Amino acid sequence: MQYDFDTIVPRRGTNSYKWDTPEEEGTLPMWVADMDFRTAPAIVEALRKRVEHGVFGYTKVPEAYYDAVVRWFEGRHRWRIDPRWMIYTSGVVPALSAIIKALTEPGDKVIVQTPAYNCFYSSIRNDGCELSANNLVYRDGRYTIDFDDLEAKAADPKAKLLLLCNPHNPVGRVWTPEELRRVGDICLRHGVTVVADEIHCELTYEGHDYTPFASLSESFRQHSVTCVSPSKAFNLAGLQIANIVAADEEVRRRIDRAININEVCDVNPFGVIATIAAYNESGAWLDALRKYLRENYEYLCRFFAEKLPQYPVLPLEGTYLVWIDCRACGIGSEELASRLQKRERLMVNPGTMYGPGGEGFIRMNIACPRTLLADGLERMARVLP
Known part of the structure; x- marks a missing residue:
């Protein structure tokens, strides 16, 4: 069975913490650790039946x-x-x-x-x-x-x-x-x-x-x-x-x-x-999801290699949260995250929120359709020096 991870599911206006926290129109949130995909069809169907009760x-x-x-x-x-x-x-x-x-x-x-x-x-x-x-x-x-x-x-x-x-x-x-x-x-x-x-x-x-x-x-x-x-x-x-x-x-x-x-x-x-x-x-759906997430990570790595080679992308062995070494830009994590949001309306997590050792890094959530990922990366490239 084929599963669709490419369709963009509009989430703004659904009381989504991830999407409705930023007030500025056009903000792309790649911060909070939830995914922008519909869950597995079997789960949706089970919930639908329960709702009908x-x-x-x-x-x-x-x-x-x-x-x-x-x-x-x-x-x-x-x-x-x-x-x-x-x-x-x-x-x-x-x-x-x-x-x-x-x-x-x-x-x-x-x-x-x-x-x-x-x-x-x-x-x-x-x-x-x-x-x-x-x-x-x-x-x-x-x-x-x-x-x-x-x-x-x-x-x-x-x-x-x-x-x-x-x-x-x-x-x-x-x-x-x-x-x-x-x-x-x-x-x-x-x-x-x-x-x-x-x-x-x-x-x-x-x-x-x-x-x-x-x-x-x-x-x-x-x-x-x-x-x-x-x-x-x-x-x-x-x-x-x-x-x-x-x-x-x-x-x-x-x-x-x-x-x-x-x-x-x-x-x-x-x-x-x-x-x-x-x-x-929903095991088959999960296996397809993991393949899609891995391809998203590989897409991100190619983008950084071509356009932002001075910023190392850490190996992603697990999760859909990419840890990026941005120390070469010469500004702190919180300032970098602030610039990304103010200049390009891109939200990522500053590394400092993860405690000791986080300064100089950012965390980016790549669990989204690839078109959104590409958009986010282009926004990032316009800010990172």
């Missing part, structure tokens, strides 16, 4: 939901999840906040491999904890983990959690099994629990397979918590659905309590229906 009361999550999640991760990623390990909630960010609340005390330290997803920082701060930055090493156009520094940070008695972003947002790495094992071994030695944000796990490209951290060993499974959601891969962020996977019963009990304290223990019927349709019926 016309009654949208409180939702009981059925066994079919758990079955769909379990089958998907076992079939796609060779990770057998016991449904008893799962806690559903309204999103990965609320999940992270509840996990931090459950597994730390105010004043504890949470390790983050920076630059990293900006909501990590607010979740840490809101739960009264302290950031411990394990800065990624940027060398020869690629990011790696500083394991010596991670060992030192994990050895701090106040360090309780590591927020592991796999695949990594914003630098685009998909951590290898060897890298994950080294991370896990360090954390086990020092009693640090790994909290794996694996929301982008479906969006990886040839030669860079996603490995669930918890799948690598029984010890890792018992000393970690994993957050997953169909929202990124199937463009369902507005339906507010995610899953926490925690094999340890006591850890799960504490997280469940925090979920209830934070009042994010209920989900809506559309999120449940969409998850089932995504995992049961």
Whole structure:
């Protein structure tokens, strides 16, 4: 079956956070991490049938939901999840906040491999904890983990959690099994629990397979918590659905309590229906999407090579968020993002919002029809010196 990723779906005027936040007409938003594609046809059809029912009361999550999640991760990623390990909630960010609340005390330290997803920082701060930055090493156009520094940070008695972003947002790495094992071994030695944000796990490209951290060993499974959601891969962020996977019963009990304290223990019927349709019926659509996204990335790389060769584009192993080294332009990330918006009405994310190590970089969302991508790149070229 052929899937259409080229048609431009007008989103302005739909209360889209991505498109309706910029007030100036003609603004092209390539910032917020949602896609400008319609979701998989099977999901649309499942939601249509649910809408036609016309009654949208409180939702009981059925066994079919758990079955769909379990089958998907076992079939796609060779990770057998016991449904008893799962806690559903309204999103990965609320999940992270509840996990931090459950597994730390105010004043504890949470390790983050920076630059990293900006909501990590607010979740840490809101739960009264302290950031411990394990800065990624940027060398020869690629990011790696500083394991010596991670060992030192994990050895701090106040360090309780590591927020592991796999695949990594914003630098685009998909951590290898060897890298994950080294991370896990360090954390086990020092009693640090790994909290794996694996929301982008479906969006990886040839030669860079996603490995669930918890799948690598029984010890890792018992000393970690994993957050997953169909929202990124199937463009369902507005339906507010995610899953926490925690094999340890006591850890799960504490997280469940925090979920209830934070009042994010209920989900809506559309999120449940969409998850089932995504995992049961939409694998072929996802495979076509990944191919299209990879071709978008290759188009961007050719454009930069021809017109902006002084600005390195980082390898994209996973996600649809391209990390671009703009230090050669000689201005800070926030000023560059501001100029792009003011002069060309192009919105991208400044690297500084992702914490230490982000200065001099920008993040660009390429999950859009190729004509929009081409438009955005031309706008960028007219601003970058």
